Amino acid sequence: MQDTLIDQASVQAGWSEKLDQLIAQYKSLPGALLPLLHAIQDELSYIPESAYPKIAQALSLSVAEVHGVVSFYHHFKTHKPGRHVLQICRAESCQAMGSEGLEAHAKQCLSIDYHETSLDQAVTLEPVYCLGNCALSPAVMMDEEIFGRVSKADLEALIHDAKKTEAQA
Numbered sequence: 001m002q003d004t005l006i007d008q009a010s011v012q013a014g015w016s017e018k019l020d021q022l023i024a025q026y027k028s029l030p031g032a033l034l035p036l037l038h039a040i041q042d043e044l045s046y047i048p049e050s051a052y053p054k055i056a057q058a059l060s061l062s063v064a065e066v067h068g069v070v071s072f073y074h075h076f077k078t079h080k081p082g083r084h085v086l087q088i089c090r091a092e093s094c095q096a097m098g099s100e101g102l103e104a105h106a107k108q109c110l111s112i113d114y115h116e117t118s119l120d121q122a123v124t125l126e127p128v129y130c131l132g133n134c135a136l137s138p139a140v141m142m143d144e145e146i147f148g149r150v151s152k153a154d155l156e157a158l159i160h161d162a163k164k165t166e167a168q169a
């Protein structure tokens with residue numbers, strides 16, 4: 001937990017200038033808030049709450065309005081994700097093929113719930129609704145790679161490999 005706080009603080013300390021650049025780039029666009037939020041998340045992989053006041057001021061919105069939009073869209077993250085993101089498909093085909101058991105197993109292996117990150121910052125767990133891989137249900141996605149017909153043992157191996165990777169500098 002402490003590592004997370006230190007990490008987030010250092011990211012935020014270094015990126016204030018970049019936030020100003022992004023705001024300047026997007027603020028005159030019609031409906032600027034969503035593209036600006038996407039650009040911030042593309043830059044940082046999440047949207048720090050400390051950015052809300054600056055965004056609100058630039059777009060003549062309240063901080064509550066910015067917060068409302070960020071929290072409405074599940075796509076937007078308010079905390080730095082782990083080094084890897086594991087998404088488990090919860091849509092119909094995968095549910096019919098046992099994805100509920102997979103998600104319970106993932107939560108147990110990582111000791112976290114959905115939208116959380118393992119203590120070692122290795123894996124963030126997210127639900128997803130169809131990966132377009134229904135013929136090979138149940139499906140999961142680790143970072144950008146989709147896996148089909150995933151067993152509990154396969155899932156454990158994916159998590160194990162993800163945890164072995166070094167923290168990025």
Ligand code: FES
Pocket residue numbers: 089090091092093094095129130131132133134137138139
């Ligand atoms: S329902 Fe899971 S990949 Fe389509």
